[in-house]
Amino acid sequence: MTSPQEELLPGTRRALLHRIAVAQREGRAPSLVAAVVREGRAVWSGARTSVEGEVPDGDVQYRIGSITKTFTAVLVLRLRDEGLLDLADPLEKHLPGTGVGEVTVVDLLAHRAGLAAETPGPWWERTPGSLRPGLADVLGERPLVHPVGRRFHYSNPGYALLGALVEKLRGAPWADVLRREVLDPLGLHRTTVEPVAPHAGGWAVHPWADVMQPEPLENLGVMAPAGQLWSTTGDLARFAAFLAAGDERVLSAESVREMRTPAAPAEAADVADGYAYGLGLELRHQQGRAFVGHTGSLPGFLACLTISLADDVGAVVLANCTSGPAPFTVAADLVRIVAEAEPRVPAPWRPLHKADSAVLDLVGQWYWGTYAFGLRLSADGLLALEPLSGKGRRSRFRPDGDSGWVGLEGYYAGEALQPVRRPDGTVSHLDLGSFVFTRQPYEEGAPLPGGVDAEGWRGLP
Structure with a gap:
């Protein structure tokens, strides 16, 4: 049987090892571990350390900081999918008495609630959670620093509120709910609230000298849903696969x-x-690639999990230092190395099993005014509208009802595409959010707003 380490070419493996070796040395990290995921499976892992003979592996825990927020968000989406809340619900509906009840669940998830970035002092990441026993202690006297819903402003207390929301609706501690609903189903048995050996110690490296001192390891209390978790490259590689494809036991792909x-x-x-x-x-976005994931940091630790969906490659990078290597930059480079050295082999083209003649009537060239578009039916049953010039609005559409379609992305996301047929059943035109698309530019007889000039097309007089 081929081991995960043998699934990549020797040159690719060497390039990955070289990248993390440079990151560990130049970032002056006591240790740095990494893993690469391709097509839902870990295909490479590596580590560098300053301690000879003690190279950490994919089972050694590191603190992952704000990657914890992604786990908390999964719990909230589960509540939504079960009908226990709506993302548009004000917090007050489910968690009364916080003083910021007008913010909505989605405002908190997206960091647009206007809440302060941090708790009132002292520095919450380096002090015991017992100093902040309740939500009032993490919100303070002035919890809102921006108007609600108006701008992105990253907020750690916002995710403490989401953790409390989970506890209220589940009737159990956040950590227990996380274990039962996410960690156990996904097999993330080395992801824990408190460190479980083997685990790395957190270090601060002096900015102007090659010396170190240990960072305190505190339980964050009610702030735990914002940054408490410990995990491994092995577990986070599995979590990356989940974030790419979903898992019906936890959260659907949709x-x-x-x-x-x-x-x-x-x-x-x-921007x-x-x-x-x-x-x-x-x-x-970096160097033409789109990445999705999360970074994390707590005193003594840096972390990143990121995925390029287009390449179906993800990477995890963990280090035990307060500052040093840039984890996202390193992780993005690991993805790039694999994607460029061993590009994804596309699945074979396959035709539709069955073609609906009414849908085939829609494909081909269409015009919105004088702009030319092509409408194509793909094997997944979606229609794709693309400007023939290569520039302009484009979207895919899924079936919606008997004959209509609805946009999935871009300008036309959520907009209705409705074929309009003549009495004889042939397609007259397409109505896309009130825009009329015709087979010819400004086609005579088409129901175009403002009509068509009676003299038709002509040259200069």
């Missing part, structure tokens, strides 16, 4: 896809950096 969809207004600086936020997931 709901996971919803998590990966931008849900917060982006700031100008975020420039190629950064957006979905529901518990960071969305990034």
Whole structure:
């Protein structure tokens, strides 16, 4: 049987090892571990350490910081899918008395609730959670620093509220619900609230000298849903596969896809950096690739899980230092190395098993005014509308009702595409959100707003 380490070519494996070796040395990390996932399976893992003879493997725990938020978001989406809440519900409906009850569940998931980024002092990541026993202690006297729903502003207390929401609706501690509903079904048995040996220690490396000191390891209390978890590259590789495809035991592919969809207004600086936020997931663009996942940090630890869905390759990077290697940059490079050295082999083209003649009537060339578009039916049963110039609005459409279709992305997401037929059954035109698409530009007799000039097309007088 081929081992995971043998599934990549020797040159690819060497390039991956070289990348993490450079990251560990230049980032001055006491240790750094990484894994690569392809087509839903771990296909490579590697590690570098400053301690000779003690190289950590995929079973050694590191603290993963804010990757915890993605786990908490999964729990909230499960509540939604079971009908126990709506994402548009105000928090007050389910968790009264917080003082910020007007914010909605989706506002909290997408960091657009206007809440402060951190708790009132002291620094919550380096102090015991017992100093903040209740939600009032993590919200403080001025919990809102921006208008609700107006802008993306990352908030750790927001995810403490979501954890409390999970506890209220499940009637059990957040950690117990997480174990029962996510960790056990996915087989993430090395992901825990408290460290379980073997685990790395957290270190602070002096910025101007090659010396270190240990960081305190605190239980975060009510802030745990924002950053408490410990995990391994092995477990996070499995979690990455789940975030790419879903798992009906935990969350459907459709709901996971919803998590990966931008849900917060982006700031100008975020747009420039190629950064957006979905529901518990960071969305990034780097060197022409789209990535989805999350980064994490707590004193003594850095972490990243990221996936390129187009390449079907993901990467996990964990290090035990407060600052040093940039985990997303390293993880994105690991994805790039595999995707470029061993590009994904596409599945064979296969035709539809059955073609509906009424749908075939729709395919081909259409015009919106003088803009030319092509409408194509694919083997997955979707219609794809694309500008023939290569530039402009495009979208795929799924069937919706007897003869209509609904847009799935871009400008036409959620918009209705309705074929309009003549009395003899032939297609007259397409109505797409009130836009009329015809077989010829400004086709005579078509129901175009403003009509068609009686003299038709002509040259200069």
